[in-house]
Amino acid sequence: MAQNAKDGGNRRYILVQLPEPLDPEKKEQKTAAEYCDKLGKPRTIAELTKERLRRAAKKIKEEHPDWNGDTGFRVFKLDSSNIKAWNPRTNDLEADLVDHMDHILPDRTEADLLYELLLKLGLDLCVPIEEKTLVGKTVHAIGGGVLMACLAEKITTDEVEALGQGIVTWHKALAPAGDTTCVFRDSAFENDVAKTNLAAILEQAGIVNVRSI
Incomplete structure (x- = not known):
């Protein structure tokens, strides 16, 4: 420094x-x-x-009062994945299937999920991250909008329209140079209709890489 x-x-x-x-x-x-x-x-x-x-x-x-360089730092701790490992018990498969309906470990935060996502997508852990609150949900824009993520635990059908349009508006303002990937927590959606409608809103605006974890 x-x-x-x-x-x-x-x-x-x-x-x-x-x-x-x-x-x-x-x-x-x-x-x-x-x-x-x-x-x-x-x-x-x-x-x-x-x-x-x-x-x-x-x-x-x-x-060096005239220097505007970066002296910040981020701290990470080595940990296990946020995703539950699929290790079914042959004597109680039905219970295992129910247990894995939400395959995110219960003690993990949105930040935990976000940084594992960066690792899995091969993005720099020091890449700029911006946040906005849309319909009470935290939405992250990573790398100027190359990756956008909403990892809230619950997204209802009634919230989908406002959330989707909010992401679209922010995405247009960011104007990322390349294609954008938008990621959500799969278990957050109230039902399949909510998930499908949100994906449709984003795809109509040119955000075609919509994924869930």
């Missing part, structure tokens, strides 16, 4: 840090552990590292 500020470069970095616990009983870790307590964060080196990055960014901005 400091070198970018000096010469106007656009270098990026990947920093990997284990969440190693900080022990306040150890003299060399006591101050760091207490500082994490002050921040209200877990006592780990990873949390301390994030604070160091924030402070470094602030210092660099203060030293």
Whole structure:
């Protein structure tokens, strides 16, 4: 970040840090552990590292007030897929089928789904992401509209028209250079009619790559 500020470069970095616990009983870790307590964060080196990055960014901005470069960062944790693995039990297949009607793990957020989607589509995890609220649903526009996603848990038939037209209007304003893929949570739709109607609204506006997860 400091070198970018000096010469106007656009270098990026990947920093990997284990969440190693900080022990306040150890003299060399006591101050760091207490500082994490002050921040209200877990006592780990990873949390301390994030604070160091924030402070470094602030210092660099203060030293180079005319520089408008990026000093932000995103934090990711390695985890399992958000999608339930299909592992049927031969003695109770019916129960397994019912259980997989919603194949998203119950403790996962929209952000979890969004970033797994980026990984599976081969998109940069640092790609710009914009958000808008349409009909009470959060809609994401990734990469200037190359990917649009609404991963709300429920979309009713009555909401489809306004949601679809809202996405179309935003898509036109973004004017992405290439084809757009629009993704929804399959289990969110109230019924097949809601899903079909929303896809039709988007396709009529030129968004033909409509997918569900």
